[in-house]
Every structure is written in C-alpha cells, then in structure tokens.
Amino acid sequence: MEALAILLSPLIAFLLIGLFGSRMGDMASAVLCILGGAFSFLLSLWTTSKALSEPFAVKLYDFMPIGNYTLTLGLYFDALSSITTSVVTFVATLIFVYSVGYMKELFGQWTFKFYAYLSLFLFAMLLIVLSDNLLGIFFGWEGVGLASYLLIGYFHTQKKASNASLEAFTLNRVGDWLFLFGIIATFYLFGTLSITEIFGKVQAVDKALLGLACLLLFGGAVGKSGQLPLHTWLPNAMAGPTPVSALLHAATMVAAGVYMVARLYPMFENSPQSLKVVALIGGLTALFAALAATSHTDIKKIIAFSTMSQLGLMFLALGLGDKMGAMFHLTTHAFFKALLFLSAGSVIHAFHHHLYEIYEAGGLKRYMPATYASFLVGALALAGVFPLSGFWSKDLIIATAYHVSFLWGVLTSVVSFLTAYYIFREGFVLFHGEERFRGRQEGEPHESPGVMVVPMVLLAVMAVVAGFFEGWYGGVLGVKKELHLDIALLSTFVALSGIGIAYLVYVRGFVDPHRVYESLKPLHTTFREQFFTERLYHNVLAGGYLFYSKILYMTAERQLIDGLVNLTYPTVRSTGSLFRTLQRGKLNFYVLSLSFSFLLLLALTLLWR
Numbered sequence: 001m002e003a004l005a006i007l008l009s010p011l012i013a014f015l016l017i018g019l020f021g022s023r024m025g026d027m028a029s030a031v032l033c034i035l036g037g038a039f040s041f042l043l044s045l046w047t048t049s050k051a052l053s054e055p056f057a058v059k060l061y062d063f064m065p066i067g068n069y070t071l072t073l074g075l076y077f078d079a080l081s082s083i084t085t086s087v088v089t090f091v092a093t094l095i096f097v098y099s100v101g102y103m104k105e106l107f108g109q110w111t112f113k114f115y116a117y118l119s120l121f122l123f124a125m126l127l128i129v130l131s132d133n134l135l136g137i138f139f140g141w142e143g144v145g146l147a148s149y150l151l152i153g154y155f156h157t158q159k160k161a162s163n164a165s166l167e168a169f170t171l172n173r174v175g176d177w178l179f180l181f182g183i184i185a186t187f188y189l190f191g192t193l194s195i196t197e198i199f200g201k202v203q204a205v206d207k208a209l210l211g212l213a214c215l216l217l218f219g220g221a222v223g224k225s226g227q228l229p230l231h232t233w234l235p236n237a238m239a240g241p242t243p244v245s246a247l248l249h250a251a252t253m254v255a256a257g258v259y260m261v262a263r264l265y266p267m268f269e270n271s272p273q274s275l276k277v278v279a280l281i282g283g284l285t286a287l288f289a290a291l292a293a294t295s296h297t298d299i300k301k302i303i304a305f306s307t308m309s310q311l312g313l314m315f316l317a318l319g320l321g322d323k324m325g326a327m328f329h330l331t332t333h334a335f336f337k338a339l340l341f342l343s344a345g346s347v348i349h350a351f352h353h354h355l356y357e358i359y360e361a362g363g364l365k366r367y368m369p370a371t372y373a374s375f376l377v378g379a380l381a382l383a384g385v386f387p388l389s390g391f392w393s394k395d396l397i398i399a400t401a402y403h404v405s406f407l408w409g410v411l412t413s414v415v416s417f418l419t420a421y422y423i424f425r426e427g428f429v430l431f432h433g434e435e436r437f438r439g440r441q442e443g444e445p446h447e448s449p450g451v452m453v454v455p456m457v458l459l460a461v462m463a464v465v466a467g468f469f470e471g472w473y474g475g476v477l478g479v480k481k482e483l484h485l486d487i488a489l490l491s492t493f494v495a496l497s498g499i500g501i502a503y504l505v506y507v508r509g510f511v512d513p514h515r516v517y518e519s520l521k522p523l524h525t526t527f528r529e530q531f532f533t534e535r536l537y538h539n540v541l542a543g544g545y546l547f548y549s550k551i552l553y554m555t556a557e558r559q560l561i562d563g564l565v566n567l568t569y570p571t572v573r574s575t576g577s578l579f580r581t582l583q584r585g586k587l588n589f590y591v592l593s594l595s596f597s598f599l600l601l602l603a604l605t606l607l608w609r
Contacts, residue, residue: 175223
C-alpha cells in the first residue's frame with residue numbers, strides 16, 4: 001500500500017487541484033501540491049530501505065489480453081528505481097516549495113493550474129521510474145510530454161512561450177514514435193513487456209533485431225533528453241517559468257531518457273553496435289551543447305545547454321559500458337542543476353521577471369548574497385571542483401572515457417573545460433563587475449524571500465555532500481569503482497583552468513570579450529546559432545512544410561477539391577429546376593402524368609415481347 005501511495009500521492013493532488021483549485025485558491029493549491037510531493041518522498045525513503053534489502057514488485061491490474069499474453073501494469077522496486085524515486089521526489093518537493101515565492105506575483109491569474117500541472121509532471125515521472133514493464137513506462141513517457149507542453153507554454157499569451165511548447169511537443173512526438181516502435185519490436189522479440197522477463201530472455205533472441213529494438217528505444221531517449229538531432233526544443237523550453245525549467249532539467253523529463261536506457265541496460269549490453277551509437281550521440285551532443293553555451297547570454301539558456309551537455313556525458317558513459325557512472329552523475333546532477341536554475345530564478349525574481357540577459361545585470365553579489373552563494377556552489381559542482389558532488393560523478397565518466405579510448409577522454413576533458421568556463425562566465429557577469437541594471441527598475445534588487453532561499457540552501461548542501469556517497473551508490477548497484485588519482489588531478493586542473501580564464505576575462509578584464517567575439521564573429525555566430533541547426537529546423541524544415549502546405553491548399557484544396565464541389569452546384573440546380581416543374585400542385589396534372597406513364601410502360605412491355 002505504501003509503495004502504491006508514492007505514485008498516487010501526486011496524482012491525487014493533481015486531480016484535487018484540477019477539480020477544486022479555483023475554489024481553494026492559489027495558496028491552498030500550492031500547499032496541496034507540496035504535500036503530494038513531500039508525502040511521496042517520505043514514503044520513498046521507506047521503500048528504498050526495503051528494496052535495498054530485497055527487490056519487490058507490486059502488481060496493479062491486468063490491462064489488456066493479447067492472445068495468450070496479458071498486458072499488466074505494476075511497480076518494481078529495486079536499488080535503481082528506489083534511489084531514483086527518492087531523488088526525484090526530494091528535488092521536486094523543494095522546487096514546489098520554491099515556486100510559492102517565485103509565482104506569488106502571479107497569484108490570481110489561474111495559478112492553481114500551474115500547481116496541478118506540476119503534480120501531473122511528478123506523477124508521470126514516477127510512473128516511468130517505477131513501472132515494471134514498458135507499457136507503464138510508455139504511459140509515463142507520454143504523461144511527462146503532456147505536462148511539459150502545458151508548463152512550457154504556461155505563459156500562453158507570450159508567442160515565445162506558445163511556440164516553445166509547440167516545438168517541444170512536436171520534436172518529442174518524433175522521439176515518441178520511435179520509442180513506440182521500439183516497444184513493439186521488443187514485444188515481437190521477447191513476447192513480453194515485463195522488464196524482468198525481458199532480462200531473462202535477452203541472451204536467446206536474434207542480435208540484429210535486438211539492435212534494431214534498442215536503437216528505436218534510444219530514439220525515444222534522444223527526443224526526451226534533448227540530444228542531437230532532436231535537441232532544439234530543450235533550450236527554447238526556457239520560455240516557461242523557472243520552477244518548470246528546474247523540474248524539467250533536474251528531476252523529470254530530460255532525465256527520463258538516461259534512466260530508460262539504464263533501466264533496460266541488459267538489452268543494450270547485448271547489442272554492442274547500439275551502445276556505439278549511444279556513445280557517439282552522447283559525445284557529440286556534450287561537445288555541441290558546451291560550445292553553444294559559451295556564446296549565449298540568456299540566463300537560463302546557458303544552464304539549459306549545460307543540461308544538454310551533461311546528459312550527453314551520461315549517454316556517453318552508458319555507451320562506453322559505465323552504467324553506474326551515468327546514473328550517479330544523473331543523481332548528483334539533479335541537485336546542482338536544480339540549484340543553478342533556482343539561483344537564476346532568484347535573480348529573475350529580483351527584477352520582477354523583466355531580466356533575462358546576463359549583461360543586463362552585474363554587481364548583484366552585495367544585493368543577493370544567499371543567491372550568489374547558492375549559484376557559486378552549483379557552479380563549482382557543475383565544473384567538477386573537489387570536493388563537490390560533480391567532481392566525484394564526472395570523474396567516473398572521464399576515467400571510463402580515457403580507459404576506453406584516448407579520443408573519448410580528450411573529448412570529456414574539453415567538455416569539462418568549456419563547462420567550467422561558461423558557467424563561471426555567467427556567474428561573474430551576473431554577480432561581479434559594474435551594476436548594469438541601473439535605470440531599469442525602481443529601487444535596488446533584493447534577496448529572495450525565505451520560501452525560495454531555503455530550498456536553495458538544502459540543494460546546496462546536497463550538491464556538496466552527495467558525492468561522498470559514491471562508494472555506497474556503487475555498492476548497492478553492484479559496481480565498485482575506485483578514484484583514479486591521475487584522472488582526478490587532470491580534471492581538477494581542467495576545471496580550474498576554465499574558471500581561471502573566465503575570471504581573468506570577466507572579473508579582471510585582461511581581455512575585452514566583445515572584441516574577441518567580434519574578431520571571431522563567424523565562429524561565435526556558429527556556436528550561438530547551434531551550428532545553424534535551429535535555423536535549419538525552423539526556416540527550412542518547418543518553413544518548407546508550411547510553404548508546401550500553403551501550395552497544396554491553394555491548388556489541391558481550393559482549385560481541385562473546392563472546384564469539383566462547386567461544379568456540382570449548377571448541375572444540381574438545373575436538375576432541381578427541371579423536376580420542380582413537375583410539382584405543380586394540380587390534381588388533373590398528376591392524373592395525366594400517371595396515365596401517360598402507365599401507357600408508356602405498357603407500350604415498352606409490348607414492344608419488348
């Protein structure tokens with residue numbers, strides 16, 4: 001019962017807020033949303049302690065019979081799903097609390113719907129994490145897609161937000177179709193969708209078909225986690241409220257792709273060619289997004305590109321055979337990435353939601369000390385500086401990369417260097433230097449209220465200490481890893497080098513970055529435009545599709561179909577006019593017509609004989 005309550009708690013909160021939120025009010029809806037997440041988190045601690053001793057399953061009900069097989073829905077608790085559930089519910093609950101302060105200025109504008117969507121988001125993610133079969137994962141998969149569409153486009157009166165939600169929905173549909181075909185292929189191969197049953201049969205199936213199924217499933221992960229080539233929606237999703245950005249990038253949705261591959265890892269392990277594709281896509285995305293982040297100036301988009309890059313490293317680790325490193329980095333990433341987004345949201349909140357570019361602020365350190373400290377902790381963890389959590393989890397991936405191939409190792413080091421540079425570039429521009437916000441608003445910026453600061457402090461604590469649980473985490477997953485001193489020293493040097501360059505440029509002013517950008521304008525523009533992939537999708541693919549649709553509308557629709565329909569009008573009118581003359585309303589005319597018709601039929605009958 002307790003295991004089922006973890007899943008149902010946010011669902012009940014969603015239903016109650018959706019049905020009665022307009023009567024309860026925004027604050028009551030927020031409290032109910034928080035209680036739903038907190039209750040799930042507390043129960044997840046109990047189930048985690050139980051699952052670590054012995055995995056267990058909870059059957060819900062039989063969904064649909066297919067021949068001799070019945071599709072069922074159920075939950076499965078083992079070390080991987082239980083720990084992930086605890087992390088997801090913990091981070092989500094803190095984001096829910098934070099959103100009370102962040103969204104307070106918008107209370108009275110149907111904000112209760114926002115909290116309903118947040119609860120739906122958490123429920124769908126938990127369904128992905130806890131389902132014991134691919135059918136339940138697919139339902140959760142579609143649920144997070146729906147919730148993200150509603151939340152990204154929450155400010156629906158803003159064209160940027162509505163376009164971003166539509167783009168996220170469209171690109172995710174591409175991935176979802178691949179994922180659905182992957183599920184069908186898996187059922188064809190194994191005759192079951194149960195995860196534990198699939199693992200028991202994975203050695204006996206055709207390897208070529210297994211590889212195809214894995215690639216299709218991975219296609220779904222590419223869409224959900226914003227990897228190349230289905231990536232453009234993820235940075236544009238920053239048009240939604242900041243709590244949505246934090247939830248989207250730290251605890252739900254984008255983490256679903258990495259988790260799904262890790263959940264089905266025995267399938268991928270038995271398809272080495274599929275793992276090579278996973279590694280290639282992950283590595284390219286990690287470098288691609290890191291380069292894009294170095295040239296962007298949007299407060300949240302820089303962090304969004306960071307998410308793309310870190311997820312790419314996780315997929316790279318999975319592709320190279322390091323499931324434990326990928327999942328541990330996913331865990332620590334949830335803490336410091338949520339922290340970075342909430343810190344950025346605190347800055348946006350201080351300017352009444354009217355500041356989004358880093359160069360519109362500056363010198364905020366003395367006005368917002370708690371926010372500055374939180375951002376600094378998150379940035380150090382993301383950069384991988386000892387002893388913060390990112391150092392421990394990222395080093396696992398870097399060590400694996402160097403162990404497999406020197407080329408992969410160099411790529412991870414380059415990504416780590418760029419990561420340290422662009423995240424501290426953002427921090428130094430926002431919190432140091434001249435106060436560029438003068439004249440933009442009345443009064444001075446101020447620290448966020450306690451309801452926003454407390455979640456940031458708790459996440460900062462976790463961003464510091466979570467890395468020390470590496471040995472325990474590997475132990476419960478059955479994988480023991482040791483710290484490589486040479487890799488640790490190398491990654492520390494790389495991170496400090498990136499931070500040092502950012503400091504010299506944006507604090508000490510040794511180099512004018514704008515002059516550098518101008519001198520390297522073609523390269524800078526290429527990075528900023530994401531290697532022109534966004535323009536390709538928006539202008540060529542989407543624009544071409546719309547142009548083609550207009551041509552079809554003007555030719556096939558207006559000329560052909562409407563023309564054929566319009567041609568029937570004079571024919572019907574003429575025929576109707578002819579037959580109308582026969583309806584005179586005079587009895588003698590009807591008798592005459594019947595007599596004439598009878599004689600005509602009689603004559604035809606006689607002639608026929």
